[in-house]
Amino acid sequence: MILDAFSARMSLGVVTLTLFLLFSASYGKTRSPYTGWWALALFEFMLGNAGFLLNGTPHQVWANPLGNVLVVAGAFSIWAGARTLRDLRAAPWLLALGPLVTGVASTLEDPANNIWSGGAVYLAMITVGVGLAARDLWHFKPTHPQISKAMSIVAWFATLYFFARFIFYVTHGPDSTLFKGYFGAGPLGLVTTVLLVAASFTMTTLSNDQLIRGLRERASRDHLTGLLNRGTFMDLAGAELKRLRASGSGAAVVLADLDHFKAVNDEHGHRAGDAALKAFAEACRESVRSTDLVGRYGGEEFVLFLPGATQKRAEDIALEISKRMATMEVPGGGAFPTVSYGVTSSTPATADLTFMIEVADAALYSAKAQGRNRIVGANRLEAATIADEARS
Template identity: 60%
Template sequence: MIAVSLQEGTIVLDPFSVRMVLGLVILTLIVISCVSSQRRRSPYAEWWRVALCLFLAGNAAFLLNGTDFQPWANPLGKALVVAGTFCIWAGARTLRDHRVHPWFLAAASIPGFVASVVDDPGNSVWSGGLVYLGLTTLGLTLAGLELWFAKPVRSRITRFLSIIAGLTALYYLFRAISFVLDGPTSQVFQTFFGFAPAALMHLILLVAVSSTMNTLSNKQLIKRLRERADRDHLTGLLNRGAFLELASRSLAESSPRGAALILADLDNFKAVNDEHGHAAGDAALRAFAAACTSSVRSTDIVARYGGEEFVLLLPGATQQRAEAIASEISGRLAATKGPDGLPFPTVSYGVTSTGADVQDLAFMINVADAALYSAKAQGRNRVVGADPADVESAAEASRPPS
């Protein structure tokens, strides 16, 4: 039975009863989450389950308030709830393909624990309360921002969750302000920011996130499966099909600025496999892929075109810039030691660029391939560029008469 007391005409729910109800709801959500997501192990769902478990453990620790265990249980409860709040933020970050190391959650919860310990938790359930409320507000605010800007899976769901997290953060901000101005024992604080109103806000947040978890988890899993289908499993770069699709779209969008294209081929790659084994060849491919991604911008498109051949599209880049990037990639690769200290193979490059009038990706690849063939013929380990003026003249000559 839920106990109530009357204070000047106001009904105040018994904190123990409120926390029991909240604990049962959290436990129910954990069971539902585990049952409905047995075959869906998305990062978002995993973080959310950790958050629920931390909330349950923190709520259980708060149930020990008023007992001999309060001096340690109360600070522990605050630390667990803060860690759970930041788990919501960590889960939201996975929707943007960002990671949070578990140690950060411990670091975020330690200040609340320490503040509560040094503030006489044995005599006050609100020891370290301002730090606890401030950290909870911060965690919910960060979660709301991550959900709002979750571009890969932006939808009405993430906007809805962002608003819920934002409103909960705003409530905790007002709760902290009332804590400072009125005190935790005041009628204003007890009526609007006490255990019962806070539990209601918790329930709204928990139910809102739980009700949408499967949908967001499915979207995240589908996105990851699509990315795996578009990626080369060895190097992690785009595969040929994905490159052609993305590069064609990027080339059309970058028409006012033009673009440059680099075609690269590892020299004497077959000899590496024959003499040192396929493991050495795989290491060379991975090392070259790493050198590429370290040398280009986030807007550039890099792919394994096939075998030991790679292709890069650099929107807005000039011919000179593309040739400089090719040289930079070779420099990075040469500075990297292979298995057992063996040097990696050298690389030959064919580079071309285009103005605003030439936007045919297949034509650019053919021109770069011819330049690459010339680099091989000249002795390998070099960058050969196709003059942009010659490219445009060849494109004009190849067009059928109107």
């Protein structure tokens, strides 16, 4: 039995419109990127299928290629949404490539007389877009993993269905009874409706998970620089130091202070001061490893925790940060303030975060006393003396 294509597409249109309105309203309240991309995908699916309703009319020449482009764009929007769950972004050129290639293929194959113009490319691009989304959903690690895995299974099923549709299109052709019976417009509308409804049941949970993670991230970050705030830094660095101690590894701590920062605010305004703080944070991000921790310790003071780093390595990183900051363009001209550093390292046996910060702070004080814009290190033999001086 071959399902009526028009009825299936109308039913799909009603379901898609309903889901689009629901998720658009949800996005308006939550601003969840995942929900936003899903709403966009639904909108693209809805307009694309509306274009297919004009097949057999004089408008087919433009409506059919446009429908192909929009449906493929919807598949890639689903992928972009799945990427946001892992805090990743889909490159704009990749999002545009699939629809662009589909549009060119559809235009070149006589769309005025062929409702399957560019069909092979169209089906292949849908398979690629949905398959990429399934991959990202499978690797996503949310608070409710069973929900993510269920969504991934739905996406993989859709990928297999569209891949099979592509294979049968190429091997049997769109006019074959087998293709029409299982992969034509009627069966496609029914399968897509079921998949959209099934996927939508997981949307709220995954969107809420994304929002909660975002709130936690903002709560743990300094709002101006994007670096860890002091409390989060101390918690993470303390836990990492315990792990390093158990594995027999040491670490280094760097305290940094922007020189004459008050003068920058007084002479050029707080906007200039904020620009300097952000520039230093950016220089840190470009200089450290992904396993290092960088936090705003307070005001114009910053702290770095470098697992496994030697004293020499920590001092080299401090020098690299200053070099990067010196090359940055200053809004309105001029130059960013210089930076003073206090550096210390520790073996596993003597590793204690509070003590290391005290030593680095004393070394930083020494750097300022020596004229600023320099790096002063405190080795383990000097640590007790410097810490006592810092306390007195």
